[in-house]
Amino acid sequence: MRRGVVLPRAAIVGVLALGWEITARSMDPLLYVPPSRVLPALGRLVALESFPYLPEHLWLTLREILIAYALAVGGGIATGFALGLRPGLGRIYAPLLGALYAVPSVVWYPSLMLLFGLGAASKIAFGFLLGFFPITLAVLAGVRQVDPHLVTVARAFGARPGTVFARVMLPSMLSTLTGGLRAGLALSVVGVIVGEVLGSKAGLGYLINYAYGLLRTADYVALVLVALALVLAIDGVAALGERRARRWA
Amino acid sequence: MTGSHIVVDRLSKRYDTSTGAVQALTDVSLSVGPREFCTVIGPSGCGKSTLLAMIGGLLGPDEGSIVIDGRRVAGPDPRRVAMVFQDPGLFPWLTALDNVAFGLELQGIPRAERRRIAADLLGPLGLREFALKYPRELSGGMRQRVAIARALAIDSGIVLMDEPFGALDEQTRFLMGEWLLDVWTRARKTVVFVTHSLQEALALSTRVVVMTARPGRIKSVIDLPLPYPRDLESPEIASFRAKLWGELREESLKTMNQ
Numbered sequence A: 001m002r003r004g005v006v007l008p009r010a011a012i013v014g015v016l017a018l019g020w021e022i023t024a025r026s027m028d029p030l031l032y033v034p035p036s037r038v039l040p041a042l043g044r045l046v047a048l049e050s051f052p053y054l055p056e057h058l059w060l061t062l063r064e065i066l067i068a069y070a071l072a073v074g075g076g077i078a079t080g081f082a083l084g085l086r087p088g089l090g091r092i093y094a095p096l097l098g099a100l101y102a103v104p105s106v107v108w109y110p111s112l113m114l115l116f117g118l119g120a121a122s123k124i125a126f127g128f129l130l131g132f133f134p135i136t137l138a139v140l141a142g143v144r145q146v147d148p149h150l151v152t153v154a155r156a157f158g159a160r161p162g163t164v165f166a167r168v169m170l171p172s173m174l175s176t177l178t179g180g181l182r183a184g185l186a187l188s189v190v191g192v193i194v195g196e197v198l199g200s201k202a203g204l205g206y207l208i209n210y211a212y213g214l215l216r217t218a219d220y221v222a223l224v225l226v227a228l229a230l231v232l233a234i235d236g237v238a239a240l241g242e243r244r245a246r247r248w249a
Numbered sequence B: 001m002t003g004s005h006i007v008v009d010r011l012s013k014r015y016d017t018s019t020g021a022v023q024a025l026t027d028v029s030l031s032v033g034p035r036e037f038c039t040v041i042g043p044s045g046c047g048k049s050t051l052l053a054m055i056g057g058l059l060g061p062d063e064g065s066i067v068i069d070g071r072r073v074a075g076p077d078p079r080r081v082a083m084v085f086q087d088p089g090l091f092p093w094l095t096a097l098d099n100v101a102f103g104l105e106l107q108g109i110p111r112a113e114r115r116r117i118a119a120d121l122l123g124p125l126g127l128r129e130f131a132l133k134y135p136r137e138l139s140g141g142m143r144q145r146v147a148i149a150r151a152l153a154i155d156s157g158i159v160l161m162d163e164p165f166g167a168l169d170e171q172t173r174f175l176m177g178e179w180l181l182d183v184w185t186r187a188r189k190t191v192v193f194v195t196h197s198l199q200e201a202l203a204l205s206t207r208v209v210v211m212t213a214r215p216g217r218i219k220s221v222i223d224l225p226l227p228y229p230r231d232l233e234s235p236e237i238a239s240f241r242a243k244l245w246g247e248l249r250e251e252s253l254k255t256m257n258q
């Protein structure tokens, strides 16, 4: 199965790269870089020749993501359960949440920069904001998924509220919850990197914007590939966590 | 643990809903002796489930009390009462074995021991090969047997069953009845069994409690001092059936015309 997936994937990447190579060679070399120029640029980037401080920038971005995500998880789970377990509160506030989620989130970013400045705080706030909604909504949906009959059964067998929560509610919500946690992570990553691109003095997004501004297009594409690798690595860790959570249930 | 004694004394229960109050039970008194198989029968909506939930401590009474072996019921107490519902309510993420062991786990019994107890129960119930299957892999009848095993596992003196076979087809239902009788004869527990099937009541019970249409009261109590297994075609059973149907018919008509 593994090979049946890897081969077609390699093939599509190869075809796209080839098409890109052919197209880019016939265009303005300042704006269109073929893979044959990206690869050396990537080599210089990884060798820390083009941006010697790349590790510091990467590390900053990673820390911003971790903090933003931790806040989103804590806030999302707390809000989700507060609204989900109190039907009164939920009826009042859950629709607001849905409406806020529907607003294209980039519109919030300028106000976050005004509030938190150009530094890491505004990126963390944006990553938090983006990650918070899917997690909260997943908890809300998950609470609604819990079969009240199973709660009754557990109570009949002597389960107290804490046990009902751990042994009935969490397992019932698990797939929705892990789905929301993973979506939230992806969005926290997006929030932090987009925040850096839109305005910052450090971080991976800042480097991307910087290279792009100086028309160092090959370096820019190489940095985008690094961002892609970062996102894939984070999502891989998330997928691993998800699989473990499923086994636990 | 074997047969406990249940005393229900002048119990009343009302539900307050957005469309007004519903009087579910009025002044219900009932005594069920040790090792009895007491069947509660009555038109739907007459408060049978409410009565059972209250004996199980899941619902508190508005008036009156329930006393088991001299102690008043104040909440669910699995050491004294186990419950089986019409919907088996198995946990989909647990195997049959771990579902059976669920109550034992809540009582803090170590994993190895509770699995041994659960496995010992599954064998005689014809579920030995299904111990490691998940509920979705079991038939309706098997699921309900697992739910009954879960109730038996905690070794309470009382088992309450709320239409446990109500969702099964006629034949399965009949076989499950035979099977339950066998279990009850060996386990010697006090059983309170809700059904709307006359046949089931006649085949299983030592006594039958007939309830009135809403608000539920006790209309009559009929003792069935007959040996098991019972021949449902016998003249004796036929006369009990006629008597029971006479009581029930009136109440069912009331419910129909409401």
Ligand SMILES: Nc1ncnc2c1ncn2[C@@H]1O[C@H](COP(=O)(O)OP(=O)(O)O)[C@@H](O)[C@H]1O
Binding pocket: B015, B016, B017, B022, B023, B024, B043, B044, B045, B046, B047, B048, B049, B050, B051, B214
């Ligand atoms: N949680 C509840 N809230 C409001 N009304 C209820 C509730 N549970 C039961 N009832 C009502 O109380 C009456 C008795 O219900 P129930 O005990 O389930 O009857 P039975 O089991 O005999 O069919 C019915 O009219 C039912 O609609």
Ligand SMILES: [Mg+2]
Binding pocket: B048, B049, B050, B162
């Ligand atoms: Mg009922």
